[in-house]
Amino acid sequence: MKQFIFQKSRLKDLISYLISAYPSVYAPVPRGKHFVFDKITDASSAEFGYARTILPPKKYLMPQHEALVDFTLNENLEFKEVISADRQVIVGVRPGDIRAIKLVDDIMMNRNRDRNYIARRENTVIIGIDGIPDEYSYEDSVMDLKVEDGFDLFMTDLGNMILVDVATEEGMKIINSIEHEPATEKYLRLRDNALNSQREMFTARIDTPAKLIPLALEGKWDHPIWEEMGRKCLSCGQCILVCPTCYCFNVTDEMALSMDEGTRTRHWDGCQLADFTLVGHGENFRDNAAARIRHRFHRKFKYHLDVFSEIFCTGCGRCWETCPSGINLVEIANALSSEEVE
Amino acid sequence: MPAITENSYVPLISTIKTVKDLTPTEKIFEVELPDGKQLDHAPGQFVQLLIPGIGEAPISICSSPTDENFHLTIRRVGDVTTAIHNMREGDKVGIRGSFGNGFPVEEMKGNDVLIIAGGIGLAPLRSVIRYILANRDDYGEFTILHGARTPSDRLFKDELFSWSDSSEINLLETVDHPDDSWSGHSGVITTLFKGLTVDPKNTYALVCGPPVMYRFVILECLGKGIPDKRILLSLERHMKCGLGKCGHCQINGVYTCQDGPVFSFNQIKNLEEAL
Ligand SMILES: Cc1cc2nc3c(=O)[nH]c(=O)nc-3n(C[C@H](O)[C@H](O)[C@H](O)COP(=O)(O)OP(=O)(O)OC[C@H]3O[C@@H](n4cnc5c(N)ncnc54)[C@H](O)[C@@H]3O)c2cc1C
Ligand code: SF4
Ligand code: SF4
Ligand code: FES
Numbered sequence: 144m145k146q147f148i149f150q151k152s153r154l155k156d157l158i159s160y161l162i163s164a165y166p167s168v169y170a171p172v173p174r175g176k177h178f179v180f181d182k183i184t185d186a187s188s189a190e191f192g193y194a195r196t197i198l199p200p201k202k203y204l205m206p207q208h209e210a211l212v213d214f215t216l217n218e219n220l221e222f223k224e225v226i227s228a229d230r231q232v233i234v235g236v237r238p239g240d241i242r243a244i245k246l247v248d249d250i251m252m253n254r255n256r257d258r259n260y261i262a263r264r265e266n267t268v269i270i271g272i273d274g275i276p277d278e279y280s281y282e283d284s285v286m287d288l289k290v291e292d293g294f295d296l297f298m299t300d301l302g303n304m305i306l307v308d309v310a311t312e313e314g315m316k317i318i319n320s321i322e323h324e325p326a327t328e329k330y331l332r333l334r335d336n337a338l339n340s341q342r343e344m345f346t347a348r349i350d351t352p353a354k355l356i357p358l359a360l361e362g363k364w365d366h367p368i369w370e371e372m373g374r375k376c377l378s379c380g381q382c383i384l385v386c387p388t389c390y391c392f393n394v395t396d397e398m399a400l401s402m403d404e405g406t407r408t409r410h411w412d413g414c415q416l417a418d419f420t421l422v423g424h425g426e427n428f429r430d431n432a433a434a435r436i437r438h439r440f441h442r443k444f445k446y447h448l449d450v451f452s453e454i455f456c457t458g459c460g461r462c463w464e465t466c467p468s469g470i471n472l473v474e475i476a477n478a479l480s481s482e483e484v485e
Numbered sequence: 486m487p488a489i490t491e492n493s494y495v496p497l498i499s500t501i502k503t504v505k506d507l508t509p510t511e512k513i514f515e516v517e518l519p520d521g522k523q524l525d526h527a528p529g530q531f532v533q534l535l536i537p538g539i540g541e542a543p544i545s546i547c548s549s550p551t552d553e554n555f556h557l558t559i560r561r562v563g564d565v566t567t568a569i570h571n572m573r574e575g576d577k578v579g580i581r582g583s584f585g586n587g588f589p590v591e592e593m594k595g596n597d598v599l600i601i602a603g604g605i606g607l608a609p610l611r612s613v614i615r616y617i618l619a620n621r622d623d624y625g626e627f628t629i630l631h632g633a634r635t636p637s638d639r640l641f642k643d644e645l646f647s648w649s650d651s652s653e654i655n656l657l658e659t660v661d662h663p664d665d666s667w668s669g670h671s672g673v674i675t676t677l678f679k680g681l682t683v684d685p686k687n688t689y690a691l692v693c694g695p696p697v698m699y700r701f702v703i704l705e706c707l708g709k710g711i712p713d714k715r716i717l718l719s720l721e722r723h724m725k726c727g728l729g730k731c732g733h734c735q736i737n738g739v740y741t742c743q744d745g746p747v748f749s750f751n752q753i754k755n756l757e758e759a760l
Binding site: 398402 | 491492493494495496498535537538539540541560562563577579695696721722723725726728729730731732733735736737738757758
């Protein structure tokens with residue numbers, strides 16, 4: 144990996160270059176009190192002073208609604224796979240979201256390979272930027288804030304200058320579009336300082352080392368915290384919709400008005416919705432909110448950890464900020480590990 | 486099991502060869518894959534059946550890999566299952582699969598086999614029954630316990646008749662609610678265990694039926710001394726992909742569509758949400 148620095152005032156030029164060179168450039172833009180990733184056509188609409196976007200950039204790799212297979216019904220039944228992936232750049236991706244993309248990549252690209260996801264992913268350039276924690280952020284408790292891969296470029300804001308890590312050839316080509324120079328030791332030290340002062344900014348913390356949460360979960364299947372949270376949960380599904388590491392889905396058939404053709408479409412779906420596990424004879428294997436929250440927590444901090452050796456939560460705080468009842472995994476994790484129970 | 490098309494979501498266009506009524510709500514379909522393709526499934530696996538424009542449903546393959554084409558027994562419960570009930574010979578459907586692990590028929594060789602089937606649970610088990618009959622010399626004592634709600638709910642009546650007549654199988658049947666046509670045993674399926682002798686040292690018990698049945702049947706099997714790793718249960722879950730991704734079929738950390746649907750009691754007794 145190579146490091147360079149450039150004047151912050153050049154960032155606009157870099158984004159203008161992206162807009163001229165790629166069919167689609169997505170960046171954080173303000174929307175009311177919040178930020179969202181959106182397509183930009185003007186470098187000045189991108190703003191990087193944000194804590195989190197409402198939806199993670201996952202929506203450009205696995206859209207909320209995505210055609211998988213087209214079919215025709217007249218005379219002969221025919222199926223055709225739908226792969227649509229243009230070159231795209233996502234700029235301003237936080238370390239946690241970069242890590243989340245890596246986790247979902249592993250699921251979609253390395254086992255039962257998902258051709259739609261792979262096509263989108265292979266056509267995507269990722270330009271990261273260091274984070275700005277707020278009261279809902281807890282990345283520091285679950286991951287290393289310094290991400291080493293999963294991006295083409297990664298920028299660290301050092302005031303007047305930006306330090307940039309270049310991880311790919313394409314990243315190098317992009318950085319060559321603006322004036323830059325090699326980063327000296329001084330700037331690397333400044334970056335370390337910046338990271339250290341960022342670590343101090345987190346107010347939300349999980350008390351146990353996150354990879355030890357599976358141990359804290361032992362014997363806690365019937366812990367009162369599940370019931371307590373279950374009583375508050377409205378099963379609205381907001382938390383799974385906004386999560387960068389959630390990838391569960393439903394597939395439905397949509398017919399054209401002509402009724403002789405249609406599309407099989409994948410939609411985001413998730414385990415906090417009441418009918419997620421309902422089967423034919425009315426049996427529902429997680430039929431109450433407490434069981435569903437317990438499942439979500441285990442999926443983030445145990446089940447996937449057991450198989451993939453990775454925590455499937457990046458601490459982005461989206462589920463917390465969005466939950467109408469303020470339910471958050473930090474509180475649950477701390478309740479589980481605070482007492483030596485029963 | 487690898488999917489049989491390059492894109493795991495694109496089904497193979499398959500043809501319904503025959504349709505037969507089994508009961509007022511269940512039909513059996515013989516399905517042929519295109520271009521002479523074979524499913525090469527293991528008994529106990531399932532396919533995703535697609536009726537384009539309606540949707541997909543996971544359905545067990547109820548024939549043996551030793552049969553020509555493959556069979557699906559389908560109960561009419563909702564959109565997809567009603568749509569296929571309205572289809573006829575020659576109609577086209579989409580098939581993805583086969584999926585799941587199936588029963589360990591190789592490992593079971595040389596052992597006695599005890600099948601316990603409740604209701605439509607007989608459909609997935611029919612694949613093993615036909616497989617064992619096609620390879621009868623490889624297996625020891627072969628017993629089937631079958632329970633249905635009423636005599637008219639019994640699936641595969643012709644086959645049940647020939648199995649009851651066969652010296653190769655010991656078939657014991659019961660119905661919950663007998664009527665005038667029924668002179669056999671009545672009562673829930675666990676009553677068939679009474680007086681049954683099994684050799685616990687070399688018996689595999691294969692169980693499929695409605696969820697309420699499992700606990701009681703497992704207790705009976707354990708009571709006969711069958712060890713929990715040789716009590717094999719086929720579980721039903723909501724399924725959308727068959728690929729270990731959509732999440733619907735997850736039992737704790739386990740994906741039923743890939744790691745199951747067949748589990749030993751040993752595997753699931755500590756999975757809180759399994760039974
Ligand atoms: C591994 C496996 C093997 C099965 N084998 C057979 C079989 O051999 N024969 C048979 O008749 N049935 C079988 N089933 C059950 C069958 O899949 C469901 O009855 C079917 O999906 C219902 O679809 P539908 O569109 O007709 O009903 P819907 O109109 O979708 O809804 C009816 C009910 O079915 C539930 N349901 C919907 N989709 C699914 C799904 N994918 N999985 C489970 N439940 C669902 C809904 O929650 C609803 O309660 C099997 C299920 C599994 C998981
Ligand atoms: S956002 Fe909150 S209330 Fe809604 S399903 Fe998630 S935990 Fe429950
Ligand atoms: S579980 Fe919540 S905090 Fe963790 S990655 Fe998902 S949305 Fe972010
Ligand atoms: S059916 Fe989708 S994960 Fe098992």
